[in-house]
Every structure is written in structure tokens, then in C-alpha cells.
Amino acid sequence: MSRLEDIRAFAFDVDGVFTDGLVLAMPDGELLRQFNSKDCFAIRTACDKGYPCAIITGGCSESLIRRAVSLGIPNRDIFFLSKDKASDLEFFCARHSLTLGQVAFMGDDLPDIPAIEAAGLGVAPSDAVAEVRAAADMVSTYGGGRGCVRELVEQVMKAQGTWGFNPEKPWNSGHPEEITRFAKLTGRNVE
Numbered sequence: 710m711s712r713l714e715d716i717r718a719f720a721f722d723v724d725g726v727f728t729d730g731l732v733l734a735m736p737d738g739e740l741l742r743q744f745n746s747k748d749c750f751a752i753r754t755a756c757d758k759g760y761p762c763a764i765i766t767g768g769c770s771e772s773l774i775r776r777a778v779s780l781g782i783p784n785r786d787i788f789f790l791s792k793d794k795a796s797d798l799e800f801f802c803a804r805h806s807l808t809l810g811q812v813a814f815m816g817d818d819l820p821d822i823p824a825i826e827a828a829g830l831g832v833a834p835s836d837a838v839a840e841v842r843a844a845a846d847m848v849s850t851y852g853g854g855r856g857c858v859r860e861l862v863e864q865v866m867k868a869q870g871t872w873g874f875n876p877e878k879p880w881n882s883g884h885p886e887e888i889t890r891f892a893k894l895t896g897r898n899v900e
Contacts, residue, residue, distance in 0.1 A: 713868035716830055717811040719755060720763040720798055721858060723773060725817035726834060729854035740770050748858035749780055755862050756781025758871050761805045764788065765797045767820055795823035815861060817841055817853050832861050 721727060727749075728742045756762055762782050764773070769789035777787050785804070788797040794816070802809055810829035816822070817837035822844045825831030833845035836852035849857035866872035 713830070713865045715811060716813045716865045716869075718761040718763070718801070718805060718807055718813075719752075719862060719865075720765050720801060720812055720814045720824070720828070722794070722816040722818070722821050723764060723766040723768055725837065725853040726815050727854060727858060729852065739772060740768070742772070743854065744776060745854050745856060745859070747856055748854070749776075751859040751862035752780040752782070754872070754874065755866065758866065760866075761786065761801070761807070763798075763801045765791050765794045765801070765814075765824065767791055792820070793823070794821060795827045798824045798827055813861060813865060815849075815858065830865075832857075 724732060724742065727744050732740045732742060734740055752762055762780075763786040764777050764782060765788040766773070767790060773789075774784065774787060778784065786801060788794075788801070791797045794814075798812065798814055799809065801807075802812055808829070809827050812828050813830040813832055814821075814824045814828035815832040815834070816825055817834050819838065819840060821841055825833065825841065825844050825846075830847060831845045832847045832849060833841045834849050834851065834853040834855075834857040835842075837845070837848070842848050847861075849860050851857040851860055863872055
């Protein structure tokens, strides 16, 4: 297992990690998911501090793209309909000139096991299936959609002395154009 100090990037499954695994199917076909704001704050903080972050999921939807991009994850690091998550994780690493040993991957179900085993730090939410918890290097004290992402990111960044929030940094600094546009409408907290 890599030490927390060795981690330079993060990759995550979505359902059962960022969410509690429940999906509401709407009549128009859109799937609604509920995200934990503390988990999302951690990702935004990691992205702001230069940690590449990826979504590697078997799912796909416009709302997932919008959520990931709003957190600072670029479209190119969103892997939808992934059946081979370890291969997608390798591609993500190559794109960012990282080794697998420098990446933490969190997943909760059987398709995530190869990526968990390949990553330098494989992590599972506390309510992941038994096989995933057994394969993981670390099991969060929190369940999916309940703070597990925050716990991982915060532990890594605290171990490296990079965790923290700067209220002096404008919100649009490093944020996607859509977020910047909304911030500028208010006339506050923008460059």
C-alpha cells in the first residue's frame, strides 16, 4: 500500500461512492443522484490544489458530467460506461504522467476491484460489498454518499500539508466557465 504522502491524484466510481447508491429514474430517462456536499468540497479543494481527479463509472448521464465539471474535473477525466476500470485508470495515469502507485481509487462494487487492486491506494466506503472491502488497502469509516470521499481526500492532503481553504481566493479562480459566469452575475467573489 502506498503511503498517503505518495498519492498525487484521485479517481472514483460514482454510484455507491459519491452517492449512497440509490438512483431515481425520471420519466424522461434522466437518473437522479444525491451528492454529499462535504465530499464535493473535498474534490473541489483537491482540484484547486492541483491534484488530478477522475470519475470512472459504469454509468452515464448529462447530470454527472455537469456535477463533475462543477467540481473541477475536466471532461477528459470523466470515463463513462467503463467496463474495464483498471484500464481506464491506467489511461488517466498516462495522461497525467503518473504511475498507478501515485493514485488513490475508491469503489464499492465488483467492477471496481481491478482498479482498487491496481491503484497505489485502493479504498472502499464502509458499506461497499464484502469482496471490495477485502480487496481494498483502506476502508473508510463512512459509507457511500456519507463522507467517504471527503475522508480519503482530507487524509491524503493533511498528510501532505496541502489541506485547507483560502477565503481570499476568488471563486472563479480555476473554476469551469459556467461557474465563473454565475459568480460574475452576483458581482461578488470574482476576479
